[in-house]
Amino acid sequence: MTHWRADEWAEAVRAGIRARGLSLDEAARRIGVPTSTLRSWIEHRHAPKVTVFDHWPQLAEVTGLGEAELLRVAGVLPESLASAVHVAQAAKALREGIDRAGQFLRQATALVYSSPGTQVANAIAASPTDWEMRIRSATRGDEVRVTYHHYVGIVPPRDLPYDDAEVRRVIEHDVLGELWGPLGLYWRDAEVHDWHEPPRLVIQVPEQEATRPPVPSPVVAAPPVVVLSPIWGYGELLASLVADGLGFGNVDFRYFGLPDAMADRVRITARELAEPAPRLVHSVPPIMLLHGLAVPDLTGRLPVVVRYGPRMRARAARIYRSALLEAGFDDPLEGARAIEKAISVPPGCAYFEVTLADEDVFDGDRPSLDRLNDAVAWHAEHLVEQVLLGAGLPPVPLGGPLKRLVLPSGRVRRPPVLAGRVVRRVAAGPIEA
Numbered sequence: 001m002t003h004w005r006a007d008e009w010a011e012a013v014r015a016g017i018r019a020r021g022l023s024l025d026e027a028a029r030r031i032g033v034p035t036s037t038l039r040s041w042i043e044h045r046h047a048p049k050v051t052v053f054d055h056w057p058q059l060a061e062v063t064g065l066g067e068a069e070l071l072r073v074a075g076v077l078p079e080s081l082a083s084a085v086h087v088a089q090a091a092k093a094l095r096e097g098i099d100r101a102g103q104f105l106r107q108a109t110a111l112v113y114s115s116p117g118t119q120v121a122n123a124i125a126a127s128p129t130d131w132e133m134r135i136r137s138a139t140r141g142d143e144v145r146v147t148y149h150h151y152v153g154i155v156p157p158r159d160l161p162y163d164d165a166e167v168r169r170v171i172e173h174d175v176l177g178e179l180w181g182p183l184g185l186y187w188r189d190a191e192v193h194d195w196h197e198p199p200r201l202v203i204q205v206p207e208q209e210a211t212r213p214p215v216p217s218p219v220v221a222a223p224p225v226v227v228l229s230p231i232w233g234y235g236e237l238l239a240s241l242v243a244d245g246l247g248f249g250n251v252d253f254r255y256f257g258l259p260d261a262m263a264d265r266v267r268i269t270a271r272e273l274a275e276p277a278p279r280l281v282h283s284v285p286p287i288m289l290l291h292g293l294a295v296p297d298l299t300g301r302l303p304v305v306v307r308y309g310p311r312m313r314a315r316a317a318r319i320y321r322s323a324l325l326e327a328g329f330d331d332p333l334e335g336a337r338a339i340e341k342a343i344s345v346p347p348g349c350a351y352f353e354v355t356l357a358d359e360d361v362f363d364g365d366r367p368s369l370d371r372l373n374d375a376v377a378w379h380a381e382h383l384v385e386q387v388l389l390g391a392g393l394p395p396v397p398l399g400g401p402l403k404r405l406v407l408p409s410g411r412v413r414r415p416p417v418l419a420g421r422v423v424r425r426v427a428a429g430p431i432e433a
Contacts, residue, residue: 009074010042016063031058116183117150117205120176127175130157137207138194142370143416144377146237146401147207151192153199164200171203184211184255193369206255208401209240214249214279218398221391222246222302225281226273228295228343229306231323231336232316233356234376238306239283241377244400245384249280253288266293276300287320289342290327290335303351304383305343309358313337315367350426352386354379357419378415381405382422385412 017027028038032055041052052059060067117135124131132155138148156167168187172180179185188202195202225242229235236252243250251272258265266288273282273296284295308316317324317332324335345351360375361367381402385395396412397403405413 005074009070012065012070012073013042013059013063016065020062020064022062027062030062031055116207116210117152119179119183120150120152120185120203120205123176123179124152124154124171129160129170129175131155131171132157134199136192136195136198140369141373141377143374144401144404146241146373146377148209148237149207150205151188151195151198152203152205153195154201154203155199156201167201171201176203181257184252184257186255206252209236209250209252209255211251211253211255212249214243215247215399218247220246220248220279220388220393220398222387223300224248224276224278225302225304225387226296226298227281227283227304227306228345229283229286230308230313230316230340230343231286231320232312233286233306233308234372235286235304235306236283237373237376238304238354238380238383239281241380241400241402242304242383242387243281245380245397245402246281246387247279247398251280251282253283253285262288262291266291269293270296286339286343287323287327289339290324290329295342295344298345298349298351302387303345303349304354305345305351306354306356307340308356311358311362312356312367313340345425347428348426350424352383353423353425354383355420355423357421359419374416375418375420377402378418379420379422381412381415386422386424 017024022030024038025035028035031038056067056070060070063070065073117137121133121135124133134153134155136151136153138151139145140148154167154171156162160167162170172185172187176185184206185203188204192198192202225239225246225248227235227239227242229238236254240250240252242248253265253269253272256268256272258268265285269285269288270293273284276299282296285293289295313336314333317336320336321332324332327335329335329338356372356375356379361372363371381397384397384402388395388398394410396406396410407413
């Protein structure tokens, strides 16, 4: 907790208590702690003991501040993360995770993003309607196993007098209302690749690529990262793995609870990308680059640009054919190339270029999703290694699936021989990473 802003937090608590006309004794009584304990929280100039979080809701009520506001003034919830998704995650984590936590905020954060499927299943099970649930997980990779998301299939009771559209509305608004936006849930309309004969109604629950705040420690002295990727370039997975490896937060706009209208999605995304946010990794939505979203100002950030070969590009054009036609391209392949051209780094800007080589992905005539996953994971590990070395730290991933690559000796496993590479570039000149 090296970044707990003790002075600001203590002053906010004192000011809140005064504003509500309470003495320190009365405030302590309402919180449920001895006056000496409350005084120690607001007079010591260091991070308070974990017991303060056992009384966090009462402290928020006595001061008139919200739970998230108390986190924000303490420096735990950065301004850039004070949006509905992170507020809901942080508050829920504190309430449900603190009793398990020896290292309280790290455990609370892990609880938030490691169990979204459980939260959804519990909420549906608690509904008075007897829904039938069928749950699957999409897990890929041979060397680095990654759970991308969970599928929660919904089968309504036979006597329920609702059509599918009405069932969706009930589930989304009445059953999962408080979770839908913060967890970035959405109805899976496209083919469910990892499930043979799924139910008609399937909720996709993000796991690895979910939007989440950074862990409070350790602190990595590195700039925020922004990943620029073509469609089907797996930039979102790369970003999430790098974020975990550095202890940074991850922002994937697919799971950000954005509105349906593309113009609104672009506007909100552009606003979120406008300013660099400390200890965050953003992945820029590639399809939005065809709808008016500009590559953000990269000043003060570390850009990562993903490139791929002709077979990957052709596959991407087939997968995203409808979206590219909707964007005005008669030839989807031209649309895919247009996105790649829109990804630009200004002259003189240092960045990493990640190449996903066709040879590393395709198994015969078809891509292997396991091989693709592993290639992305190894490139992510290489990026994390370079960033940590640049920050003067050991080149060992700090968390997430990449942590599984660390041997008992503390060293990272040697990567396989890949055709794709991670190269550091400045302007147009390559410098080997």
